[in-house]
Amino acid sequence: MVAHDMVMTQASSRASTVPECPIFVGQSVPYCDSLTSICYQSYTDDNGISLRIALPKVTAAPFDSIIQIVAPIKYKWIGFSWGGTMAYVPLLVGWPNGNSVVHTSRIAFGLILPNPYANATYTQMKGSGANSTHWTLTVRAQGASQWYDSEGTLVTLNPNDAGTFAHAYSTRAVSQPARNTSAFNHHDSVGYPSIDLAAAQSASFDSWVASNLIPDTPPPTTVPAPTTLSSTVRPSSSPTGAVPIGTGVPSSCASAPEPRFSSKVASGWRAVKLAGGLTNPRALVLDSVGNVLVIENGKGIVGYSRGADACVTSSKTIVSQANLAHGIALSADGKTLFASSMTKVWSWSYDAATLSVSAQKELVVGMFAGGHTTRTLAIPRKYPNLLVVSHGSNGNFDYESIDPKTGRAAVKVFDLSAVPSGGYDYTTKGYQMGYGLRNSVGLAFDASGMLWAVENGSEGLTRTVNTTTTDLNEDNPGEEVNLLGDPSKPNTKWYGYPTCHSVWQPSAFPDQKFTIGDQFTLEPNATFDDAACKQRSTPAKLVMQAHSVPLGCEFSPDSSTLYVTFHGSSARGTPTGYKVVQVPFSKLGNGGFDPEASPSSADGYTDVWSNVDDAKCSMLDCFRPVGITVDKVGRLYVTSDGAAEGELYLLGKV
Structure with a gap:
């Protein structure tokens, strides 16, 4: 149920979207369970996973239901979505635990491990259990027929x-099978069954429940989620004050728990954990007095105050708003705070001394509700009246985004000095800062004011030439470092997606001699081929290992280095990423900056901080760097949203 970097796409969008994973779509048929006498509408996918629903005789929601999941024992968890997507929908997740089964009520507010969800409850019924070949989960569902979307x-x-x-499934076991609060890895694949709810209705529903319900098994999910997505601001009357935060890196912080995982750092560097127990931490910023403000997806904006040693002394939820997905920024004067959900951008008046906000306003509305959800924000230092918003594609291949008018797979700029009543409509207002950018989550400005972006490449690529198809996925396409340019001037360049992709491993192409950084198309033909990519697409300034999933980037104070967070992925045979890297930059004669390495280099970056063995990593087994920011003395602040624990780290040279 957890995607690498995207939400399961709604059926209405699938016609124009090539999915991240294999998809199975099917219709339901009648099925009666001989053990319980419950009659369902049942759907079975190509893997032998059955999903079944029974309803009472009703004409409208809200209503209870019975749902049954039957799966071959090799599938270690199954997730069921009531709304056809992963995010902002009630989720039922179940897994085997010895001879029994465990279920949990969840909801995801982004592309992360779903949170416990109290508004939908499930009670196990007879027939639930596991044997040597299959496991079965049968539950009565309450509160799952209605929910609030990303707009509330x-x-x-x-x-x-x-x-x-x-539905989604995985062959990898959850971390704690006996606990319904367990973390679990991302799914192997997804499917979209169509189940006839009218045919699933029966006058016998109440008697089925009465004769088969097993009360109080297992215990209810213990961590509630908010009923709606309304925003609550947190004023304060007790100022924190401007506490000095030093310039060094402590050897440890007594206020923080031990790092969840062992790590290694480059020579001359140190990494120290500042805080643990964060809720899906994403992007972050530093305010004018040194507080660290973090987007915690499913929770809101949390401020972490620090002492003279840079360690965290206290934390406070500044904005309680579950749908804040990733983006966060501060105005140049530090008095206005910005944050984004999947569909909107807001601002608040911000007081760093009291870690409090007021006067929430909508600045941008109408962004696509689905696909990549991050909506990164940035304010140019040279142009503090401008707001930069990055909007990813609606899936692995978003062919409609070839038209920049969709606003997807693009970066746009909006004038904060002229925000219309009700906010800018994202798709029709603002101006382009580049399109054909599949998912440019990381944005950074160099010392000359130029905007740079790091881009996540597609997954599952194959190339077909003269009816011969080659699997390219293991080491292609390369992740990209792109120069978008001066944010005060529109950039109408096309950067290739969804048609042209960057080469990382040239030897994977038997039909063509490529160099690292070249661009290729998946099905070269007389209309559009590799040469057309070279002519029409703007190439990356540097490419990086495929499937590293760069999510954050920030320059050192002098722009001699671009730091990039690799969130990591197991989309290839050997997992990769799960680290922070540094890209050396050089100052040019015109005052601008460029990577020191050439676009054809495989050695344009080196590790700063990494897991001990990223080839063995997963969501459960390693830290996963997400957001990054750099202070005035060059120290790095990095969030990790690993499923085992959300963490905040400080990295610096010693």
Whole structure:
């Protein structure tokens, strides 16, 4: 149920989207369980996973239901989505635990491990259990027929229609099978069954529940989630004051728990954990007095105050708003705070001394509700009246985004001095800072004011030439470092996506002699081939190992180094990423900056901080760097949203 970097796409969007993973779509058929006498509408995918729903005789929500999941024993968890997507929808997740099964109610507010969700409850029924070949979970569901979407709008299932649901599964076991609060890895694949809810209705529903319900097994999910996505601001009357934060890196912080995982740092560097127990931490900023402000997805914005040794002394939830997905920024004077959800950008008046906000405003609205959800924000130092917003594609291949008018797979700029009433409409207002950028989550300005972006490449690529298809996925396409330019001037350049991709491993192409950094197309033909990519697409300034998943970037104070967080992925046979790297830059004669390495180099960056063995990493087994910011003395602040624990780290030279 956790994607590498995207939400499971709704059925209405799938016609124009090539999925990240294999997808199975099917219709339901009647099925009656001989053990419980419950009759369902049942769907079975190509892997032998069955999803079944039974309803009472109803005409409208809210209503209870019975859901049954039957899976071959090799599948270590199954997730069921009531709304056909991963994010902002009630999720039922189940897994085997010896001869029994465990279930949990979850909801995801982004592309991360779903949080416990208290508004939908599930009670196990007879027939649940596991044997040597299969496991079965049968539950009564309450509160799953209605929920609030990313806009805070009530969504209701129609019991008289064929609903399109979603399911995900994995062959990797959860971390703590006996606990329904366990973390689990991202899914292997997803499917979109269509289940006829009208045909699933029966007058016998109440008697089925009465004769099969097993009360109080297992215990309910213990951590509640908010009922709606409304925003609550946190004023304060007790100022923290401007506490000095020094210039060094402490050997440890007594206020922080031990690092969840062992790590290694480059010579002359030190990494220290500042805080643990964060809720899906994403991007972060430093305010004018040294507080670290972190987007915690599913929670809001949390401020971490620090003492003279740079260690955290206290924390405070500044904005309680579960749908804040990733983006955060501060104005040049530090008095305005910005943050984004999947569909909107807001601002607040901000007081660093009291870690408090007021006067929430909508600045940008109408962004796409799905696909890559991060919506990174940046304020140019040279142009403090401008707001930069990065918007990813709607999936692995978003062919409609070839038209810049969609606003997807693009970076746009908006004038903060002229925000219209109700905010800018993202797709029709603002100006382009480049398009054909699949998912440029990391944005950074160099010392000359130029905007740079790091981009996540596609997964599962194959290349077909003269009916011969070659699998390129292991080491292609390369992740990209792109120069977008002066943010005060529109940039209408196309950077290649979804048609042209960057070469990382040239030897993977039997039909063509490529160099690292060249661009290629998946099905070269008379209309569009590799040469067309070279002519029409703007190439990357540097490429990096495929599937590293760069999510954050920031320059050193003198722009001699670009630091990049690799979130990491197991999309290739051997996992990669899960580290922070440094890209050396040089100052040019015109005052600008460029990577020291050539675009054809495989050695344009080196590790700063990494897991002991990233080839053995997963969401559960390693830290996963996400956001990064750099202070005035060159220290790095990095978040990790690993499923085992959300963490905040300080890295610096010693």
